[in-house]
Amino acid sequence: MGSTDKPADLETTKEVPPPPKGAAYGSTPPPPKHDHFFVVDVVLRFLVFAASLASVLVIVISKQKVHLGPALSVAKFNHSPAFIYFVAALSVAGLYAILTTLLSLSVIWKPILSTKLLLHFVFLDVLALGLVASATGTAGAVAYIGYKGNDHTHWLKVCSTFDKFCKHVVGALATSLFASVLLVLLVWLSTFTLHRKIPK
Amino acid sequence: MESQGQYIGSNSGMDQKEGKIANQRKAGTCESILRILAFMLTLTAAVVLGVSKQTEIVSMKILPTSPPIDVPATTKWHYLSAFVYFLVANATACAYAAFSLVLSLGNRGTKSGLGLVIIFLDLLMVALLFSGNGAATAIGLMGYQGNSHVQWNKVCNVFGRFCNQVAAAIVLSLLGSLVFMYLVVLAALGLHRRSK
Numbered sequence: 215m216g217s218t219d220k221p222a223d224l225e226t227t228k229e230v231p232p233p234p235k236g237a238a239y240g241s242t243p244p245p246p247k248h249d250h251f252f253v254v255d256v257v258l259r260f261l262v263f264a265a266s267l268a269s270v271l272v273i274v275i276s277k278q279k280v281h282l283g284p285a286l287s288v289a290k291f292n293h294s295p296a297f298i299y300f301v302a303a304l305s306v307a308g309l310y311a312i313l314t315t316l317l318s319l320s321v322i323w324k325p326i327l328s329t330k331l332l333l334h335f336v337f338l339d340v341l342a343l344g345l346v347a348s349a350t351g352t353a354g355a356v357a358y359i360g361y362k363g364n365d366h367t368h369w370l371k372v373c374s375t376f377d378k379f380c381k382h383v384v385g386a387l388a389t390s391l392f393a394s395v396l397l398v399l400l401v402w403l404s405t406f407t408l409h410r411k412i413p414k
Numbered sequence: 415m416e417s418q419g420q421y422i423g424s425n426s427g428m429d430q431k432e433g434k435i436a437n438q439r440k441a442g443t444c445e446s447i448l449r450i451l452a453f454m455l456t457l458t459a460a461v462v463l464g465v466s467k468q469t470e471i472v473s474m475k476i477l478p479t480s481p482p483i484d485v486p487a488t489t490k491w492h493y494l495s496a497f498v499y500f501l502v503a504n505a506t507a508c509a510y511a512a513f514s515l516v517l518s519l520g521n522r523g524t525k526s527g528l529g530l531v532i533i534f535l536d537l538l539m540v541a542l543l544f545s546g547n548g549a550a551t552a553i554g555l556m557g558y559q560g561n562s563h564v565q566w567n568k569v570c571n572v573f574g575r576f577c578n579q580v581a582a583a584i585v586l587s588l589l590g591s592l593v594f595m596y597l598v599v600l601a602a603l604g605l606h607r608r609s610k
Contacts, residue, residue, distance in 0.1 A: 294563075296555070
C-alpha cells in the first residue's frame, strides 16, 4: 500500500504503531560513569570547602605583638584592606563550596536533571574561580611587598619583625592557591562530562 | 496516510538538523568575535601600563636645617613587582587570545578533543588574569591610600597621572577577563546544547 521506495525498515514500522508524540522512550537508567563523576565532584568540592575554611582560619588567628623599643606594635589581618578582601572572598567561596557539595550529594541519590546541573555548576564554578584567584593575587601582592619591601616607594619590609604573622599569611595563601587549582579541575571535570554526554 | 505521516516526519528532521548547524555556526562566529575583543582589551591594558611613566619635581630636605632642594623623582611601572606580574599576565592572555582564535577557526564543525583543550586553557587564562587584576588593584590601592600601620606612605598624591593610567589599565584588564569568562560559559552552553 503506499508508494514507498524507502529502505526496508519502513516495512517493520508498518506492523508496530508509531509511538505517540511526547511519550518517554522508557526511563534510561543512570549510566555508571556519571555516578563516578558526581562522586569525584563531591570529593573535590568538599576539598575546596576545607581549603577555603582553613585559609580563612589561618589568617584570622594570625596576630602578632612585637616590642619595638618602648612601643608595642601589633600586626593583624584587618590592618590591610587586601587581607580583609581575602577573608571575605574566601568565606564566600567556602560557603558556595559547601552548598554545592550538598547539592551534588543530593544528585547522587536522585539522578534527575544532571545535565542541566552540570551546566549551572560550570557557570557558578567559573565565578568562584575568578573570586578565589583575585583574592589570592590581592593578598599575594601585599604579602610580597611585606616580604621584600620596595626601595622606590620607600615601603619597608615588615616580615623581618613580624615573622610569625608572615608565616600565617604564606600558609593561607598556599591553601587558597590549592583551592583555586581544585576549582579549575572542577570546571574542567564538568565540561568533560558534558562532552562525554554528546551523542556520537 | 502513512506515507504522508512519514514524509512530514522526515521533513522536520531535516529542519532540525539545519537549525542545529546554523546555531553552531552562529556560536562559532560569536566565539571568534569574543576572542578578538579579548585580544584587543588585554593588549590595550598591557600597553597602557607599559607606557606609564611619570617624572615629578619633589622638594626634599636633605638636612633638617638646610632649605629644601628640588629633586626630580621618577616612577615607572616596573618599580613594583605586582605591576610586572600584571603586565606579564595580560601579555600572556593577549598572545593566547590570538593563538586560540586561529585554533578555534580551524576547529569549527569538527568534533575533536581540541575544543576541550581550548576550554581548559581559557580557564587558566581566567584565573591568571583575575589574579593579576587583584594584585595590581591591591598595590594601586596601597599607593592611593598608604597604610599607616606599617608606615607605607601613599604615592598617588605626587604621581597622579601614573595612578590614573594604572587604574585605566586595571579596568581594561578586568573587562578582558570578563570576556574570557564569558567564553568559557559560551563553550559550556554549546556543549550542553549538543549533548541534548
